[in-house]
Amino acid sequence: xxxxxxxxxxxxxxxxxxxxxxxxxxxxxxxxxxxxxxxxxxxxxxxxxxxxxxxxxxxxxxxxxxxxxxxxxxxxxxxxxxxxxxxxxxxxxxxxxxxxxxxxxxxxxxxxxxxxxxxxxxxxxxxxxxxxxxxxxxxxxxxxxxxxxxxxxxxxxxxxxxxxxxxxxx
Numbered sequence: 001x002x003x004x005x006x007x008x009x010x011x012x013x014x015x016x017x018x019x020x021x022x023x024x025x026x027x028x029x030x031x032x033x034x035x036x037x038x039x040x041x042x043x044x045x046x047x048x049x050x051x052x053x054x055x056x057x058x059x060x061x062x063x064x065x066x067x068x069x070x071x072x073x074x075x076x077x078x079x080x081x082x083x084x085x086x087x088x089x090x091x092x093x094x095x096x097x098x099x100x101x102x103x104x105x106x107x108x109x110x111x112x113x114x115x116x117x118x119x120x121x122x123x124x125x126x127x128x129x130x131x132x133x134x135x136x137x138x139x140x141x142x143x144x145x146x147x148x149x150x151x152x153x154x155x156x157x158x159x160x161x162x163x164x165x166x167x168x169x170x
Contacts, residue, residue, distance in 0.1 A: 015127055016127045016128050016129045017126065017127065017128040017129070018128075018129055018145075019050070019128050019129060019130050019135075019137045019145055019148055020129060020145060020148055021145050021146065021147065021148050022144065022145060023144070023145050024143045024144055024145075025040070025128075025139065025143070025145065027039070027040050027041045028040050028126050029041075030114045030116070030125040030126050031114070031125070032086075032112040032113060032114055032115075033089075033103060033106060033107070033112070033113045033114070033115050034112060034113075036112060038086055038112060038114060040139075042084075043084045043139070044143065045141050046083075046084055046141055047082060047083040047084065047138065047139065047140055047141055047165055048083065048084040048085075048086065048138075048139045049075070049079070049083050049084065049085050049086075049136065049137070049138050049139075049162075050086055050087075050088065050135075050136070050137040050138075050139070051072060051085070051086070051087045051088065051134060051135070051136055052087075052088045052090060052116075052128075052130055052133055052134065052135040052136075052137070053068065053087065053088070053089060053090070053133050053134035053135070054089070054090055054091040054133045054134070055089065055091055055093065055098070055101075055102035055105070055117075057133060057134045058102060058105035058106060058108075059105070066152055066153050068134060068152070069105070069108050069109055071153060071154055072087070072109050072110075072111075073108075073109060073110045075154060075162070076109075076110050076111050077110070078162075079162045079165070079166060080111070081166075081169075082162070082165050082166045082169045083138075083162065083165060085111040085112070086111065086112055086113075086114065087106065087109055087111060087112070087113040087114065088113070088114045088116045088126065089102060089103070089106050089113055089114065089115055089116060089117060090116045090117060090124070090133065091117050091118075091133075092117070092118055092119065093117045093118075093119055094119045094120055099117065099119070102117070103115065114126065130148070130150075132150035132151075133150070134150070134151070134152070135148065135149065135150050136148070136149050136150075136154065136155075136158055138158060138161055138162070140165075146161060147161050
């Protein structure tokens with residue numbers, strides 16, 4: 001039984017992009033919400049920041065000072081000259097109205113987004129090993145994941161790494 005579980009685990013891992021710190025993720029591509037083809041190979045030799053989030057993360061809570069869309073747009077404005085950006089909207093969505101609202105809300109983000117939601121009629125475009133949202137993955141110009149974090153507001157460690165990249169490229 002243990003061998004069978006190990007075999008299932010290995011098969012599952014083989015079909016997932018590894019976004020854990022220290023890994024070198026396999027190349028991936030997917031169609032963006034603007035019908036462009038995103039290919040991570042286009043970022044070989046460049047830095048890439050990936051945001052993985054669910055539709056709940058896009059909802060503006062007027063009782064809170066934090067807003068994820070504003071946070072992502074601020075990061076994009078500050079670091080777009082040194083780092084590529086891609087967003088991945090994920091989750092299970094079988095209510096067409098809710099799904100369309102999530103896509104509209106994602107359109108408020110200033111960089112390309114991949115619709116990675118699934119429903120009974122639609123499968124994910126990309127499979128990866130991140131189990132929390134929102135998540136931020138920073139891949140350096142050597143293709144290694146140097147940052148992977150989960151949760152709301154952008155953490156200071158990610159800002160420090162982006163600032164370091166920005167300083168090195170001046």
